[in-house]
Amino acid sequence: MQALTINGIEQEVDLADDTPLLWVLRDELDMTGTKFGCGVGLCGACSVHVDGEVVRSCQLSVGDAVGSEITTIEGLAGTSDQHRLQIAWIEKQVPQCGYCQSGMLMAAAALLAEHPKPTDEQIDSAMTNICRCGTYPRVRAAIHRAAEMG
Amino acid sequence: MTNNFSVSRRGFLATSAALVVTVAAPKIAVAQNVDPNALGAFIRIEPEGEVTFVSPTFEMGQGSLSGLALIVADELGADWNKIKVVNAPVAPAYNVPGTPVQYAAGSQAVRRWHAPLRLAAAQARTMLTEAAASQWDVPVAECRTQDGFVIHKASGNRVPFADIVSDAAQLPVPEAPALRDDNPLTGSNVTRIDLPSKTNGTAIYGIDVRVPEMVYAAIRQAPVFRAALVSVDASALDGMPGIIEVVELEDAVAVVADSFWKAKQAVEALDVEFAKSTYDYLATEDIAQSQKLQLDTRFAVASVNEGSAFSMIRDASNVYSSDYDVPYLHHMTMEPMCCTAHITDDTCEFWVPTQYSSAVRGVGMRVSGLPAEQVIVNTTHMGGGLGRKFEMDYVDQSAKIAKQVGRPVQLIWTREEDVQHGRYRPMMTARLTASIAEDGTPEAMRIRLVGPSIPEFRNGIPFKNGFDFRAGLGITTETESAPGKLQQYKLDNLLAEIIYQPAHVPVGSWRSVGASENGFFIESFIDELAHEAGRDPVEFRRTMLRDSPRGLAVFDRVVEEFDWDAELPEGHFKGIAFSEAVGSIVVQAVEVSMENDEPKVHRVVCAIDCGKAIHPDSVEAQTVGCIIMGISSALYEKITITDGHCAESNFYDYRVLTLEETPDIQVHIMESDYNIGGVGEAAIPGTAPALANAIFAATGKRIRSLPIIDHI
Ligand code: FES
Ligand code: FES
Numbered sequence: 001m002q003a004l005t006i007n008g009i010e011q012e013v014d015l016a017d018d019t020p021l022l023w024v025l026r027d028e029l030d031m032t033g034t035k036f037g038c039g040v041g042l043c044g045a046c047s048v049h050v051d052g053e054v055v056r057s058c059q060l061s062v063g064d065a066v067g068s069e070i071t072t073i074e075g076l077a078g079t080s081d082q083h084r085l086q087i088a089w090i091e092k093q094v095p096q097c098g099y100c101q102s103g104m105l106m107a108a109a110a111l112l113a114e115h116p117k118p119t120d121e122q123i124d125s126a127m128t129n130i131c132r133c134g135t136y137p138r139v140r141a142a143i144h145r146a147a148e149m150g
Numbered sequence: 151m152t153n154n155f156s157v158s159r160r161g162f163l164a165t166s167a168a169l170v171v172t173v174a175a176p177k178i179a180v181a182q183n184v185d186p187n188a189l190g191a192f193i194r195i196e197p198e199g200e201v202t203f204v205s206p207t208f209e210m211g212q213g214s215l216s217g218l219a220l221i222v223a224d225e226l227g228a229d230w231n232k233i234k235v236v237n238a239p240v241a242p243a244y245n246v247p248g249t250p251v252q253y254a255a256g257s258q259a260v261r262r263w264h265a266p267l268r269l270a271a272a273q274a275r276t277m278l279t280e281a282a283a284s285q286w287d288v289p290v291a292e293c294r295t296q297d298g299f300v301i302h303k304a305s306g307n308r309v310p311f312a313d314i315v316s317d318a319a320q321l322p323v324p325e326a327p328a329l330r331d332d333n334p335l336t337g338s339n340v341t342r343i344d345l346p347s348k349t350n351g352t353a354i355y356g357i358d359v360r361v362p363e364m365v366y367a368a369i370r371q372a373p374v375f376r377a378a379l380v381s382v383d384a385s386a387l388d389g390m391p392g393i394i395e396v397v398e399l400e401d402a403v404a405v406v407a408d409s410f411w412k413a414k415q416a417v418e419a420l421d422v423e424f425a426k427s428t429y430d431y432l433a434t435e436d437i438a439q440s441q442k443l444q445l446d447t448r449f450a451v452a453s454v455n456e457g458s459a460f461s462m463i464r465d466a467s468n469v470y471s472s473d474y475d476v477p478y479l480h481h482m483t484m485e486p487m488c489c490t491a492h493i494t495d496d497t498c499e500f501w502v503p504t505q506y507s508s509a510v511r512g513v514g515m516r517v518s519g520l521p522a523e524q525v526i527v528n529t530t531h532m533g534g535g536l537g538r539k540f541e542m543d544y545v546d547q548s549a550k551i552a553k554q555v556g557r558p559v560q561l562i563w564t565r566e567e568d569v570q571h572g573r574y575r576p577m578m579t580a581r582l583t584a585s586i587a588e589d590g591t592p593e594a595m596r597i598r599l600v601g602p603s604i605p606e607f608r609n610g611i612p613f614k615n616g617f618d619f620r621a622g623l624g625i626t627t628e629t630e631s632a633p634g635k636l637q638q639y640k641l642d643n644l645l646a647e648i649i650y651q652p653a654h655v656p657v658g659s660w661r662s663v664g665a666s667e668n669g670f671f672i673e674s675f676i677d678e679l680a681h682e683a684g685r686d687p688v689e690f691r692r693t694m695l696r697d698s699p700r701g702l703a704v705f706d707r708v709v710e711e712f713d714w715d716a717e718l719p720e721g722h723f724k725g726i727a728f729s730e731a732v733g734s735i736v737v738q739a740v741e742v743s744m745e746n747d748e749p750k751v752h753r754v755v756c757a758i759d760c761g762k763a764i765h766p767d768s769v770e771a772q773t774v775g776c777i778i779m780g781i782s783s784a785l786y787e788k789i790t791i792t793d794g795h796c797a798e799s800n801f802y803d804y805r806v807l808t809l810e811e812t813p814d815i816q817v818h819i820m821e822s823d824y825n826i827g828g829v830g831e832a833a834i835p836g837t838a839p840a841l842a843n844a845i846f847a848a849t850g851k852r853i854r855s856l857p858i859i860d861h862i
Pocket of ligand 1: 037
């Protein structure tokens with residue numbers, strides 16, 4: 001039995017300790033905003049926050065997630081309607097297929113938490129998520145836009 | 151045909167019950183009880199005035215859903231912020247105009263649907279204005295619609311659609327109503343409909359479908375394509391929790407479990423034997439070698455034979471020739487293949503990310519044995535399509551697994567399965583030959599292509615009516631502005647031949663299909679000709695474009711915006727390419743430098759003429775997306791066949807472009823009065839040759855084989 005805190009809510013699951021958090025979210029809790037892209041920690045589609053740090057949830061076992069504060073895309077806005085990144089994302093019309101965007105937004109939110117006004121270089125090194133649709137230039141622009149709004 | 155797109159009275163019936171329902175899977179709205187054979191399949195105005203557009207196309211990121219909704223909302227005078235869009239079920243009314251099937255491919259959504267949807271909206275608008283005009287007793291010509299209201303300016307009357315819809319429903323459907331000439335939404339950058347859900351995790355992709363009682367399947371397919379499954383030893387699964395069933399397929403085995411993670415672990419634990427195959431020792435080099443030999447064959451199918459290219463080249467004194475090749479490529483959609491199916495005694499239902507819903511229904515009929523009416527296809531958002539989700543392999547597997555298990559099953563491929571069982575862009579080998587006029591430009595050109603055939607892989611026949619049009623895409627033209635036979639170039643003597651190379655490697659349509667290879671061959675070759683003639687590549691192409699004012703205008707725009715004649719920083723070099731695909735004209739100029747023996751792309755300047763840009767922001771987004779995929783594939787991407795199977799397996803050995811590597815990309819949209827062209831694939835073909843031409847300028851080495859990093 002594992003007790004998890006996800007988006008501020010306590011949830012209990014009963015799984016093998018080595019089950020990746022990604023599949024706990026998706027299959028057990030039906031929180032499908034967090035996406036599966038590669039399963040090996042390379043694409044970032046599964047990014048969530050664990051105690052405020054961006055983590056690729058396909059690489060974190062549920063056993064290791066116990067006791068941490070987990071935030072997923074569903075909880076990114078917190079108590080408000082939209083996180084400023086989500087507003088900027090819509091304003092800049094960033095998503096195409098949209099599949100990578102949950103992970104992009106989680107990575108961007110962690111970046112802004114660390115660097116409220118990130119430089120292009122900081123964006124380049126933090127945003128290692130893969131987007132096959134090629135939304136990268138708009139991701140950059142929307143992060144700058146959200147930084148302005150902050 | 152006109153009638154098929156009309157609005158029916160039925161669609162207006164104010165008494166209709168809920169017309170859009172939510173089916174078993176929560177959050178996926180499917181227009182379940184639209185009567186698809188009736189008129190009025192596209193636009194529904196509810197008694198409360200809510201406008202619903204039933205979209206015949208599917209969204210994979212190309213923005214068509216919003217593009218088509220915009221066309222409808224604009225012509226109808228609906229409120230953009232309130233229009234609802236649902237995906238159509240499979241039915242004849244939603245077949246792509248001019249075809250017997252329902253699909254999203256070939257960058258055709260806006261091109262093919264623009265006129266019929268506009269007509270349907272105009273019919274609805276006319277009925278609404280007529281109803282209001284007769285209520286107010288004013289001339290109908292003085293009434294107009296705007297933001298969901300009918301308005302009569304002189305009298306100050308205005309009525310919301312909701313209050314007039316039942317009267318309007320009583321009126322006859324006008325056959326050929328006038329189209330409005332003020333279309334404020336068209337050409338504006340209104341917010342795409344799908345964006346909010348794609349920023350908060352609520353958009354439902356194929357992998358997100360949740361149906362009551364649903365279980366999950368993971369699959370292991372024969373590494374050597376299509377090798378038969380011989381035996382499965384499942385003893386390793388004893389004691390594993392959550393396992394429901396092991397399903398044997400012809401060339402694969404699947405495990406069904408109560409979670410995907412358990413299914414995946416179990417399928418990997420199986421002891422599986424696949425049959426020996428004649429391809430067990432085949433490698434990419436063997437296929438490449440064979441294709442190279444075939445360049446010299448005497449027999450070829452001519453897909454284009456204009457003027458007297460053959461004899462002119464045979465008799466010419468000045469002939470130039472070069473050979474090129476491109477590797478197999480994977481689509482690498484971010485959402486891997488997945489499909490949910492449920493087969494009972496009397497229904498077969500799918501929830502699937504697909505570009506080809508008619509074919510899904512066909513699979514359902516074949517596997518379930520049920521008639522068409524009992525097969526339901528719910529389409530979801532696609533986490534990328536790129537041509538891959540036009541295929542039926544994953545749909546077929548999910549249906550077969552669901553049939554055996556007897557409950558809803560969601561099949562998900564791991565990334566490894568996805569990479570190793572692609573429907574790859576064909577590996578192609580080409581020889582381009584030209585007879586050269588005194589000024590160095592080609593008088594006649596011969597393009598020989600050798601490679602596998604996508605139609606052959608799909609249907610068993612390599613050619614249709616004598617040729618494989620997919621392989622020949624991007625050579626001639628789909629526009630009315632071409633002065634010659636080769637895209638927009640002035641060239642009257644063109645012979646394009648296709649030589650079929652049988653191979654066991656699965657192939658399919660990869661964004662822009664044949665144009666993506668042919669663009670590289672043709673524009674590299676023209677660059678070579680310019681160099682041979684000692685002429686500047688820009689000036690040389692301008693000469694060849696002289697009779698296409700349209701092509702020249704796009705070309706000149708890029709030359710100007712790039713500032714082609716300006717000095718570049720030390721160590722930076724430039725390349726340019728012209729291309730025409732899916733009815734649009736695209737020119738790209740790139741700036742590169744070499745860093746640690748790898749090319750670094752600094753800047754891309756692009757101009758596109760797609761006729762009218764319905765939603766310019768989407769044109770920009772698609773063009774940038776194509777360029778990024780174009781750079782990625784030209785620089786890095788390659789599928790290798792070793793011992794009959796695909797050697798790559800995930801992002802660590804199939805490298806794609808990252809944000810950090812993405813250059814500054816400028817797109818200039820040039821509108822024209824020519825027919826609307828496609829945009830979802832238009833900018834793919836020109837990127838690779840522009841890069842290769844820049845690398846030639848940088849290193850003196852002509853890149854005739856992709857990916858570039860393997861050849862510098
Ligand atoms: S799915 Fe976790 S990084 Fe790709
Ligand atoms: S928006 Fe499609 S993968 Fe990023």
